Amino acid sequence: MRLNRVIYGDVTALDLLSVILIFLAAVILAKGLTIYLRRTLKEKVSQDKLQIISKAISYGIMAVALIASFPILGINPSGLLVAGGIVGIIIGFASQSIVGNLISGLFLMLERPIKIGNSVRIGEYSGMVEDIRIISTSLRTWDGLYVRIPNEKVFTTSITNYVAHVARRFKYVVGIRYSDDADKAISIIKNLIEDHPIALKKPSPQIFVDNLGDNAVNIVVRMWAPAQEWYELKMEMLWKIKKALENEGIEIAFPQRTVWFANELSERELRDTQN
Amino acid sequence: MNTNADQSSPQSPGDGQEGRRSPSEGTHLYGRHNLPLSISREGLAVSIEQAGETWLYRRECNGNRVEKKLLTTANTVLINPVEPLNRPKDITSYLMVEFERPLMIEPGVRRKIFLTFPIEIGIFMPSKKGLEIIDVLTLQKQKFTLYGDPRTGVICKYWKSGIHAAEPQVNSIQQGIMKLNIVNAGDHWVEATRSIFNAYGMKLFYDDDMVSMKGTMRIVGKHMAETEFTNAPLKRDMTKSIELYTARKLVVAAPKFIMEQGL
Numbered sequence: 001m002r003l004n005r006v007i008y009g010d011v012t013a014l015d016l017l018s019v020i021l022i023f024l025a026a027v028i029l030a031k032g033l034t035i036y037l038r039r040t041l042k043e044k045v046s047q048d049k050l051q052i053i054s055k056a057i058s059y060g061i062m063a064v065a066l067i068a069s070f071p072i073l074g075i076n077p078s079g080l081l082v083a084g085g086i087v088g089i090i091i092g093f094a095s096q097s098i099v100g101n102l103i104s105g106l107f108l109m110l111e112r113p114i115k116i117g118n119s120v121r122i123g124e125y126s127g128m129v130e131d132i133r134i135i136s137t138s139l140r141t142w143d144g145l146y147v148r149i150p151n152e153k154v155f156t157t158s159i160t161n162y163v164a165h166v167a168r169r170f171k172y173v174v175g176i177r178y179s180d181d182a183d184k185a186i187s188i189i190k191n192l193i194e195d196h197p198i199a200l201k202k203p204s205p206q207i208f209v210d211n212l213g214d215n216a217v218n219i220v221v222r223m224w225a226p227a228q229e230w231y232e233l234k235m236e237m238l239w240k241i242k243k244a245l246e247n248e249g250i251e252i253a254f255p256q257r258t259v260w261f262a263n264e265l266s267e268r269e270l271r272d273t274q275n
Numbered sequence: 276m277n278t279n280a281d282q283s284s285p286q287s288p289g290d291g292q293e294g295r296r297s298p299s300e301g302t303h304l305y306g307r308h309n310l311p312l313s314i315s316r317e318g319l320a321v322s323i324e325q326a327g328e329t330w331l332y333r334r335e336c337n338g339n340r341v342e343k344k345l346l347t348t349a350n351t352v353l354i355n356p357v358e359p360l361n362r363p364k365d366i367t368s369y370l371m372v373e374f375e376r377p378l379m380i381e382p383g384v385r386r387k388i389f390l391t392f393p394i395e396i397g398i399f400m401p402s403k404k405g406l407e408i409i410d411v412l413t414l415q416k417q418k419f420t421l422y423g424d425p426r427t428g429v430i431c432k433y434w435k436s437g438i439h440a441a442e443p444q445v446n447s448i449q450q451g452i453m454k455l456n457i458v459n460a461g462d463h464w465v466e467a468t469r470s471i472f473n474a475y476g477m478k479l480f481y482d483d484d485m486v487s488m489k490g491t492m493r494i495v496g497k498h499m500a501e502t503e504f505t506n507a508p509l510k511r512d513m514t515k516s517i518e519l520y521t522a523r524k525l526v527v528a529a530p531k532f533i534m535e536q537g538l
Contacts, residue, residue: 165425197363197417201433226366226419226430 009074019069026065030058051116051131052109097152098135104155105134113159121160122149163227167200170223170234174241175216180250182209182217188244193223198233200224216253303483304396304448306514307353314354316448318414321398323352334398336412343409349401355516356451356486357397358474360432361411368474368520369532371420371431372453374438378467380459380494388457389439390470391450393432394486399517406517414449422471423536431471442485442509451479451486454509459494467494467538472502476530479516480508487513500538503531 003014034054041050070076109132114120118129120139127141137154139147162168176185186207193199193207203224210220221241225233242252304314310330313322320335323345330345360368372390380386393415399406420433437443442452459465470492480487487509494500508515 166428166430167421167425195416197419200430201418201420203421224421224425229364229366 030061101151104151119162123157353399359393359395367430369431373469390436453488473532474520480513500534
């Protein structure tokens with residue numbers, strides 16, 4: 001009997017209960033579908049596309065549930081156009097930053113300067129993109145910290161995407177002694193890079209004497225690697241270069257200064273004249 | 276990774292007992308073998324031995340040793356060449372074969388040449404859905420390269436091959452033979468220095484002496500060509516290899532590759 005009680009207009013408590021049940025069913029259906037999709041498509045679709053698909057399905061089901069509940073609640077959708085306009089203005093003023101983040105989120109999804117799983121730097125934060133939601137983007141920093149950045153900030157700040165291109169270059173500066181043969185050192189480094197599978201054949205690596213420093217002959221070593229693999233290669237190669245050079249008798253130079261003492265010079269001159 | 280077990284070539288002698296070899300007969304590497312298994316070749320040793328209730332898989336390749344326990348009720352293993360793009364890492368699905376010398380091609384000319392390509396060997400165990408790969412090994416030196424520029428180009432597995440007028444003599448554990456039909460459909464002489472292939476579409480065939488592929492490179496402009504594979508063996512009675520690059524992704528890339536950043 002209580003369920004037939006009128007709440008407002010023609011809407012009864014039963015109608016309200018029906019709407020709640022519709023939403024509950026929609027939530028369960030959306031959740032179940034997204035879990036099913038993630039399980040079945042995990043190895044077939046990239047992570048970022050999977051997120052977009054599951055979000056589109058989830059939001060789509062909720063939107064259908066919302067539209068389906070309008071007649072039960074006695075809401076005329078055409079009336080919403082007028083009401084929505086007024087409400088929109090009010091909400092717009094009240095929640096400028098949220099709307100700003102939302103619009104930025106939509107533009108981010110359209111422009112796609114970053115994708116889920118990319119290694120990026122956004123403003124002062126560096127890490128891996130974990131999620132791009134409508135309001136915010138979350139990163140996992142290299143130290144494993146969770147950082148949530150509002151989309152408005154992501155959209156207006158500078159973004160460096162380390163893996164947007166398929167390959168990237170990095171460099172070392174290797175300083176050898178003046179007494180060592182720089183040509184031999186270059187040849188050793190070249191062979192080492194040639195032997196490494198991940199160091200790309202083309203673009204060709206560049207190895208050359210860059211400058212004659214105060215304490216060392218500085219050899220610049222530049223090589224290209226697949227964007228996803230470059231850091232592993234960078235960690236590996238420098239020590240290999242050092243060991244390969246040392247095996248061939250070429251040593252890494254360290255800062256040194258030759259000091260001449262004035263009295264030692266005069267003593268030497270005296271000795272020379274006596275002899 | 277699941278693969279379809281029913282991929283033997285129409286020309287293959289069959290997939291039954293007559294195709295199986297016991298370890299004592301194990302003179303050939305490729306094919307289906309009964310367990311226990313022990314095969315040793317130049318720089319390569321594969322063995323699967325019973326260790327109580329389980330099997331112990333051991334392999335040594337170029338001094339690199341791997342041991343795995345196998346919990347299986349199967350009593351056979353399949354060894355066959357796979358697309359040479361899995362080692363040292365599955366980074367790309369493109370193989371670049373660079374020619375030792377540039378190839379000048381007259382307009383309208385259609386010629387067949389023979390190239391070599393690196394071999395990777397897959398070890399497959401039976402499963403409910405067919406065959407599943409448990410290991411990939413290779414005796415070849417690995418190298419990657421970039422085709423095109425870093426923004427629009429692709430990372431490719433790199434291989435350098437001579438251009439041969441007839442099938443070259445190669446060691447089938449290390450190198451395969453590709454028959455490539457080159458067609459210059461353009462109006463100008465073209466200099467080709469390389470050919471790039473997509474692993475989705477690669478069709479490998481093998482017998483006791485040879486691993487082969489057949490492909491086509493159709494040159495459509497001075498800097499553009501398309502490559503694809505033909506689903507046919509180089510000789511009769513060759514067996515088709517199990518393909519790893521099939522429908523691993525929902526959106527499968529077209530098996531053709533368009534070389535639009537230079538030949």
